[in-house]
Each structure stands twice: as C-alpha cells, then as structure tokens.
Amino acid sequence: MSRSLVTAKLIKPPKELEQFFDDPPLVGTERREDYENFFSVIAMAVKPVDAIDWLLLIDVAYLSWEIRRERRIKAEIIKLRQKEAQFPSELAITRADFALSQIVAKDPSAFKKKDLKPKATEDDSMSLLAKGYIRGDYDIDVIDKRIASYEYRRNTALREMYLRSEKMAQLLEKASSDVIDGEFTEAAE
C-alpha cells in the first residue's frame, strides 16, 4: 500500500479504550497512517456515542480493512497466475509447478521446444485472465471463503449497531463500504 487512502482529521477511540486498540494489526507494506485515515473517515461519519458503539465501529473498520487486504492478495494471485499462464516456461515454484520442475530436472527432454515458447501472442487477455483464475483456483477459493466470513461478521456487527441506532448503522455501513469500494473502483479505472 504505497499511497495514502484518504486524508482526514485523525480520530481515535476515547482514551479509556485507546489503550486496547492503539496497535492495529497491520501486515506487509500496510501503513499505520493509512489505517488511521481509514478509521477516522468512518469514525467521523458515525460519531459513536458510547463504548459499545466504539467497539462495533472498531470491528467494522478492522473487518473492512481485512476484506480489502484479502481482495488485494486475491488480485495479486490472479496476476501472478496469469503471468504463469502467459509464460509457462518461467516455472514458478508453486505446488503444481514444483512437481513439473522436478520432472524437467530429471529429464530435460520432457518438454518439447515448442512448449517452452511464450504463448502470449496466441491468447487474448480474457482467456489469459480465465487461465489465471483456473491456475489459482484453490487459493482464490480459500480467499473467497475468508472474505465471506469477514463479511458475515461485518454484517453481524452492523446488525448489532442497527439494534442500537439505525441511523448510526446506516452511516457505518455506508462509510466503510465507500472507502473500500471507492478505492477499488479507482484502481479498476
């Protein structure tokens, strides 16, 4: 995540709660600054009233962040597998390819020359995308399941918020979705 998501006035949970949530579990290149901006946009829209509101907001923000992370990883996997489909000679060391590379190491003639040629010219982008999906089907499926479970929990937290305040829940849902979807729409354009 090299660029800032949004810029907002930083809003943090109240002091009595902050100590429990002052260290967001970020990974890889995720920046604390991005997470705090993301969180602030949501908190600014919702304006939680009490500690329970804050807990639910923290949940929705964190789960939305996780969904965003998983979507990014999924996109990377598809890209990687697309590349592998495009250039099969560049044997990436993955589960399936590892076995293949062992066969080739034992018997280099196992591959005919024509198989090693890049197939980029034969395939249009849609079929490459499809091949990317097929090659990464297991990982994509697992990630989709994880996204579904995060979405389920996010919806549960939103439902709990609905029981407390319908208006606040609507704002929470909209703000957290806007930040994620906005970014992905921007990325797709």
Added chain:
Amino acid sequence: MSSDRKITANRNNAKKSTGPRSKAGREASRRNARRHGLAIDIGADPAFHEDIEQLATVLSLSSGAQKVSEHAREAAEAELDLTRIRKIRAWLFETLYFADTAAPDGMTELNDALAKLERYERRAFSRRKRALRAV
C-alpha cells in the same frame, strides 16, 4: 434431538477413543493447547486480568451500570480475545506470506493456519455479541 440409542452408541464409541497412547503422542497432544495459546481461556490467564477488568468497567459505565457486571466482564474477555486473534492473524501473514524468508508454498501453510484461527474468532465473536446485548 438425538435418540437414546444414538446417544448410547456415541458414548460407547467415545470410550473406545482414549487419545494418543505412545509417550511421544501424549507429549505432542499435551502441547496442542499451547501452540498459539488460543485454546486457553483468556479469563484464566493472569496476564489479561487487569485489561479485562478495565475494559469491563468501561463497558459497564457506558451502559449506566453502577458496578461491573458478569456480562460486561464476559464481553471484555471476548473483545480482548478477538484482539489477540487478530494480532496472531497479522503475525501469520507477516511470517508465512510477506516475509522474505517465506516458503514458496507459504500460501498453503498460511491458508491452513488461518482456517484454524477462524474457529476461535467465530467463537469469540459470538460470545461477545451475546454478552454485549446483555450488558
């Protein structure tokens, strides 16, 4: 609901399963709960006592209660459990996927580890939901 016959059969079958028998097997299974510590009740861990009480007090005060209720304590425990699980998840991503030292098949290992974590998170989440409603 299960029939009496089914319950009896289950009990009889359960008696046949006595867990690992070898010394090595017993030793390994003894460590199962300590792999990531999530099988251990957070409320029974003295390291979390203070945090649980503090968070339970915040939740009780926020709902207008005069003293800390059991529900608030349970909600605090579940919330801290969720925080702990999320930190472990981040650590798994970091070590098995993002780290330079991550294995080529790190994704598979990560997926397996995250699937195990999911069970604990689901449980903590439900526990907190029930407790928060009652606070």
